[in-house]
Amino acid sequence: MTRIKKTRTSGQIGVRHKPATEARQDRTRTPETKKKGSGLKSGSRHSPPAEQKTSSGSGKKDPRHGSKTPIALVITAAEQKVIDSKNLQPVAQLSKAKQPTLSPEQELAQIENDATLAALLDRVDQGEILKGKEAKYFNAKTARHAELVELLGLDSEEEDEELDPLAKLEQTDWRKEILGED
Template sequence: MTRIKKSRTTGPIGSRHKPAAEARQSRERPVETKKKGAGLKSGSRNAPVQEKPQHSGQTNKDPRHGSKKPIALHGNETEQQLLQQMADLKPKAQLAKVKIAPLAPEQELAALEQDEKLLALVERVENGEILTGKDAKYFNSKTARHAELLTLLGLDDEEASDEAEQDTPEDIEELDPLAQFERTDWRKDLLGE
């Protein structure tokens, strides 16, 4: 293989740098267009306003107003008949809230004694459970109403008299140890009186 000697001179690397005058001539020129007017002519605000000649008999029309066509304020006969029929359609009955007729006290008492929700709440109270919230309000209102009905019908007095007849003082002492304690006179035993 033959040896190729390196040379220091090379060929053209890029395009030749043109002088400014030559570059100006070869540059593309933009297409020249007429400038658009940016408003009124200078000094136009001081120029006197030229009034347009008015035609005799015509007034200036305001373009903002709509049609000048007259509108009939009352409709034709069929529309009037419909309006009269609508006016005649007044309700024949008056709407009112339903009023529940109060029950007789005997019926109300029977209904309270058969109320399943109240019976369940009474059972819970008897088991020692404490009621809260809506259950407590319901229970209190219904039991108060039950007591009112019993006094109204006179059943409360009969039950109290029946219980008084059944319980003798000896029975009360057996049931209530505090009553027996109150009846005994401890001063005699303790002080020797």
């Protein structure tokens, strides 16, 4: 920005004060309007309500909403015949939802890949004792795993023997054969 030099003569500092006569002439009067009715009419709540003109010729209107037709609280003979003639047996039967059945191989793979079961198995291997829901879950899954292994013929002991041929040698007692001990 460019610098503007100060001058000794300045313009008006504020708005010029008008004399009272000029101020009255400049003032505009607000048009007088009727007040809006805000709220209820003044008076006692116990005073009788003013009669209003009703457009319908039915007299006083019931302030309650809804249908005014009477409802019978007792079953009539005609209604009883209609009920008796209908077959009121349920059309559909409710049953518990069944989980889709998995093949034993799929179920075994699902149990072996279960992260929760693996974490619980690690805790049991470390010697921790499971309690409550964890123990029930662990017991149920391991029992089902044992059933599936037996059902599919995948015995873990047989697999170990096939993988380790020296295991059979370790199981036999050589002292009896070599030394002839009983």
